[in-house]
Amino acid sequence: MNKNLPFTAHTKMADVIHMDYRLIPIIGRFGIDYGFGGKTVSEVCEYHSINVWFFLEIVNSYHNQAYFPKKQLQNFSAQLIIQYLCNTHTYYLKTKVPEIEGYIDKMEKNVLEKNVKNIQLLNDFFKEYKTELQNHLEKEEENVFPYIISLERSLEEKIMPVELVERIKKEPIEAYERSHDNVELKLGDLKNLIMRHLPPVFCKALCQKLLTELFRLEADLEDHARIEEKVLIPKVKLLEQKILEACGTE
Known part of the structure; x- marks a missing residue:
């Protein structure tokens, strides 16, 4: 995972949406509900049994069209x-x-x-x-x-x-x-x-x-x-x- 990406495992999940509201439906596809509180991406993904690294690659690639981690x-x-x-x-x-x-x-x-x-x-x-x-x-x-x-x-x-x-x-x-x-x-x-x-x-x-x-x-x-x-x-x-x-x- 590129450390210079806007969203990391330590990013607050609410901040992900604040930074790019277009990710709302993307996050929903992972079965994640609202009410994050101050939880990080890692904490929310762990709670929902989601692979955090897969989640991050998806949201970062949707957020930035120039970033596409094919490999x-x-x-x-x-x-x-x-x-x-x-x-x-x-x-x-x-x-x-x-x-x-x-x-x-x-x-x-x-x-x-x-x-x-x-x-x-x-x-x-x-x-x-x-x-x-x-x-x-x-x-x-x-x-x-x-x-x-x-x-x-x-x-x-x-x-x-x-x-x-x-x-x-x-x-x-x-x-x-x-x-x-x-x-x-x-x-x-x-x-x-x-x-x-x-x-x-x-x-x-x-x-x-x-x-x-x-x-x-x-x-x-x-x-x-x-x-x-x-x-x-x-x-x-x-x-x-x-x-x-x-x-x-x-």
């Missing part, structure tokens, strides 16, 4: 990384998406008649995006993540199931990497639809809030993808290679 993060177990990614998925689907839908619903209820079609277009577009996002996350949780965990477990137990070796050969993580849908692109299209193509709407305050939340979701998704693409996938490639070497089939 340090790859040293953590795949299961730990996946647990965090799954918690992030839950945040998107249970919190962020419904929040955005709420703004669109309010706009529909308050819009002038001349703008009804425009808001309906916006609503339809976001519904399509929501479906794509759900499909993307479900694919990861139902297919990709279990595969990764089985790789790690296989090496830990020194048992190489034939079907697992066959999957590595026929459907390695590279296949997923090539088809890794860029869900941020469609979100960018949605933002442009609002900013460039929709006529002015009556409910400007709601539209501003909606646009702000879309930007926040986009930034979060970019950080999420960065962890998957620069940490998890390279780690999986190494796991696959080790298993093939152990089986003498590389």
Whole structure:
């Protein structure tokens, strides 16, 4: 851990949020509740049985885009990384998406008649995006993540199931990497639809809030993808290679 980073094990947890309020949802994904008192990051993580070093790498990388500890993060177990990614998925689907839908619903209820079609277009577009996002996350949780965990477990137990070796050969993580849908692109299209193509709407305050939340979701998704693409996938490639070497089939 870099000693010059803003957040360390000795930082007060409340100070983490004071320094960067954008970390509020990140901290929540670790299952940490408020009421820190004067407890440090280390004390709060210990109370919640959280790996403090993993927590610090995550919050520091979100706080500072220039800091991305790829090698340090790859040293953590795949299961730990996946647990965090799954918690992030839950945040998107249970919190962020419904929040955005709420703004669109309010706009529909308050819009002038001349703008009804425009808001309906916006609503339809976001519904399509929501479906794509759900499909993307479900694919990861139902297919990709279990595969990764089985790789790690296989090496830990020194048992190489034939079907697992066959999957590595026929459907390695590279296949997923090539088809890794860029869900941020469609979100960018949605933002442009609002900013460039929709006529002015009556409910400007709601539209501003909606646009702000879309930007926040986009930034979060970019950080999420960065962890998957620069940490998890390279780690999986190494796991696959080790298993093939152990089986003498590389």
